[in-house]
Amino acid sequence: MRLEARVHEKNLVKWAADKPEVIVFSADLTNSTEIGLFKETYPDRFYSFGMTEQNMMSAAGGMAREGFTPFVHTFAVFMYRRALDQIEMSIAYPNLKVRIFGFLPGITTPGGASHQAINDIGILRTVPNMTILETGDATEVESVLDVAQSIDGPVYVRQLRGQIPRLFKEPMKLGKSRVLSKGDDLVLLTSGIMTEEALKVIPVLKKRGVSIEHLHISTHKPFTDDNILNAIEKARYGVITMENHTVIGGLGSSVSELMSEKGLGKRLVRIGLKDTYAHGGSKEYLMKYYEIDAMSLVKSIEDLIGQKLNITEQDFIEPQIDEIEQLVKSEDL
Amino acid sequence: MDIDSVKKIANGIRRRVLEFTIRNGGGYLSQACSSAEIFATLYAELMNIGPSMAPKIPPAFCGVPSKNNKSYFSGYLYNGPKEPHLDRFFLSPVHYALVLYAALVETGRMDAEGLEMFNRDGSTVEMIGADHSPGHELMSGSLGQTLSQVLGIAMARKRKGETGKNWVVMSDGEFMIGQTWEAVETLSFYNIDTVKVIIDANGQSADGKIGTVNQIEPLKQRLESFGAVAVEINGHDIQQLINAANTPHEGKPLFIIARTNSCQEIEILNKRAPKLHFIRINNEQEKSELQRFLQEKFGGVNP
Numbered sequence: 143m144r145l146e147a148r149v150h151e152k153n154l155v156k157w158a159a160d161k162p163e164v165i166v167f168s169a170d171l172t173n174s175t176e177i178g179l180f181k182e183t184y185p186d187r188f189y190s191f192g193m194t195e196q197n198m199m200s201a202a203g204g205m206a207r208e209g210f211t212p213f214v215h216t217f218a219v220f221m222y223r224r225a226l227d228q229i230e231m232s233i234a235y236p237n238l239k240v241r242i243f244g245f246l247p248g249i250t251t252p253g254g255a256s257h258q259a260i261n262d263i264g265i266l267r268t269v270p271n272m273t274i275l276e277t278g279d280a281t282e283v284e285s286v287l288d289v290a291q292s293i294d295g296p297v298y299v300r301q302l303r304g305q306i307p308r309l310f311k312e313p314m315k316l317g318k319s320r321v322l323s324k325g326d327d328l329v330l331l332t333s334g335i336m337t338e339e340a341l342k343v344i345p346v347l348k349k350r351g352v353s354i355e356h357l358h359i360s361t362h363k364p365f366t367d368d369n370i371l372n373a374i375e376k377a378r379y380g381v382i383t384m385e386n387h388t389v390i391g392g393l394g395s396s397v398s399e400l401m402s403e404k405g406l407g408k409r410l411v412r413i414g415l416k417d418t419y420a421h422g423g424s425k426e427y428l429m430k431y432y433e434i435d436a437m438s439l440v441k442s443i444e445d446l447i448g449q450k451l452n453i454t455e456q457d458f459i460e461p462q463i464d465e466i467e468q469l470v471k472s473e474d475l
Numbered sequence: 476m477d478i479d480s481v482k483k484i485a486n487g488i489r490r491r492v493l494e495f496t497i498r499n500g501g502g503y504l505s506q507a508c509s510s511a512e513i514f515a516t517l518y519a520e521l522m523n524i525g526p527s528m529a530p531k532i533p534p535a536f537c538g539v540p541s542k543n544n545k546s547y548f549s550g551y552l553y554n555g556p557k558e559p560h561l562d563r564f565f566l567s568p569v570h571y572a573l574v575l576y577a578a579l580v581e582t583g584r585m586d587a588e589g590l591e592m593f594n595r596d597g598s599t600v601e602m603i604g605a606d607h608s609p610g611h612e613l614m615s616g617s618l619g620q621t622l623s624q625v626l627g628i629a630m631a632r633k634r635k636g637e638t639g640k641n642w643v644v645m646s647d648g649e650f651m652i653g654q655t656w657e658a659v660e661t662l663s664f665y666n667i668d669t670v671k672v673i674i675d676a677n678g679q680s681a682d683g684k685i686g687t688v689n690q691i692e693p694l695k696q697r698l699e700s701f702g703a704v705a706v707e708i709n710g711h712d713i714q715q716l717i718n719a720a721n722t723p724h725e726g727k728p729l730f731i732i733a734r735t736n737s738c739q740e741i742e743i744l745n746k747r748a749p750k751l752h753f754i755r756i757n758n759e760q761e762k763s764e765l766q767r768f769l770q771e772k773f774g775g776v777n778p
Contacts, residue, residue: 167513175547189630189665192660192661192664194654194658194660194661195622195656196623196653196654197623197626197657198622198623200620200621200626200654200658201623201624201627201630201658201661203624203627204613204623204626204627204629204630204631205627205628205631206623206627207624207627208628208635209631210631210634212627227617227620228620228623228654231614231616232604232614232620232623232624233614235539235540236540236606236614237540237541237542237613250732270539270541271541293542294542295541295542334563344659376770398564454564455558
């Protein structure tokens with residue numbers, strides 16, 4: 143597995159080269175949200191707003207009304223929390239093409255509760271007209287731009303920065319989950335960084351005889367992929383969701399809503415922050431502390447199938463890229 | 476247009492708003508008193524806008540904006556076409572919607588009949604204006620967001636090389652809001668001089684006199700210290716409004732602080748002070764008092 147640095151920074155510059163309608167807005171976190179190179183390359187298309195997030199969101203609505211597409215960048219918390227009213231009334235209500243790039247999802251920052259976006263998906267899922275995308279690897283960090291730009295309305299992108307693994311070769315597709323393994327004991331739905339975490343243990347689980355259908359979710363809203371429903375229907379023991387987000391309102395809730403609407407009476411285990419804020423610390427420490435790591439997944443599976451699997455952290459492996467790609471290719475056929 | 480004709484429009488606005496307040500058992504009447512000259516001067520004198528492109532009688536509500544709503548209608552059409560050289564108008568405190576509708580009627584952009592739909596179910600002529608309401612372009616009911624939206628529009632128009640001005644009517648109460656000041660500092664930072672704001676400084680907010688609610692003064696000095704050009708005038712003096720709008724403000728946004736009176740020309744409201752935000756008619760006696768005033772001052776309802 144390869145880690146790549148500042149993927150969004152380089153990609154955005156390349157991608158926007160022939161798109162003069164794409165304008166970047168910054169709120170005093172230019173390098174922290176990887177738009178420094180854009181500012182340098184296209185100074186005329188870059189607007190600094192400083193720490194005026196409410197003002198910035200409304201101005202993005204204004205600019206979108208005139209035919210430009212603002213790509214608004216800052217930490218997610220300063221948008222969906224501080225400027226929710228502005229997102230709703232200046233952008234979402236008029237269904238304007240603003241692309242909101244929210245950084246530092248969940249426990250990916252040591253910045254503590256003030257910086258960790260733990261309920262962004264939950265809050266923004268309730269906002270009419272809003273499309274919600276989340277990236278889980280370098281390929282998605284790149285291809286999410288095309289997906290976002292194809293949408294006639296506002297888009298929230300839960301974006302990754304810094305060192306990111308490249309797990310996938312195929313670009314992200316709107317409303318399509320990635321099938322990472324096939325199986326019928328249980329369905330595991332993961333999003334964002336949780337997919338990489340789950341991949342550390344899935345081959346091990348398979349060797350122990352657990353048959354897992356693993357789906358990677360990148361479109362949170364609209365949540366209409368038939369593959370999800372089909373997989374859940376055939377799952378023998380039940381369903382597990384794994385998200386870098388509170389279990390209220392995010393992926394776990396979407397799946398729960400889907401299951402109850404379709405009358406699929408199966409167990410659902412939601413791995414995520416359990417109605418709690420987190421605190422400052424490393425990603426690895428926080429994932430363990432809040433029980434959203436690969437070992438927590440093993441425990442949830444043991445609980446669901448009613449059997450001990452005797453897996454320790456020593457059994458974990460590096461996410462298997464070749465295997466994933468093979469499956470994606472066969473799915474495409 | 477001569478000053479007297481503008482004055483006539485202003486009093487026509489007051490008369491219509493008073494009439495509707497009586498008919499509906501209440502309304503945002505004090506806002507008409509304070510801002511009638513501002514709206515009359517903008518539409519009759521200051522704004523370089525084209526003729527209305529909207530039906531004289533406003534269309535019924537046909538859904539909120541969404542990617543699937545193809546019949547969505549924007550109220551900006553009453554202010555004429557969007558052209559690079561033409562001005563645009565944005566009302567920030569949309570609690571003034573009835574004042575704006577009345578101004579559209581008085582300046583021939585909407586039929587008086589359209590006003591009959593005011594605050595009726597299924598109508599776009601809403602009590603608190605939305606973007607589909609006549610004369611409205613933005614979603615401004617959550618106060619303090621319009622100036623930032625206009626900042627974005629002005630930035631975009633500048634990118635496109637457009638020369639038209641962007642007029643905004645604000646209320647002084649909105650200067651309690653942090654976002655307003657974020658917008659002012661950013662307008663200054665980007666040297667945006669295509670934005671002209673007229674503030675209806677009537678000193679009133681929902682709870683009563685602004686000075687008893689929070690502190691916004693000295694407004695002129697505050698605006699100047701944020702990098703704007705600010706002028707302070709009598710907001711009922713049409714000539715002063717015109718002169719103020721011509722204040723040079725190269726490289727800076729212009730704010731005209733129009734000091735106004737919430738009971739102007741409808742003096743009978745004085746006794747309700749400081750509770751003037753929403754004039755509620757509580758009993759028959761209050762109603763007949765206002766009816767008598769409408770008759771004596773304006774000669775009854777509009778023909």
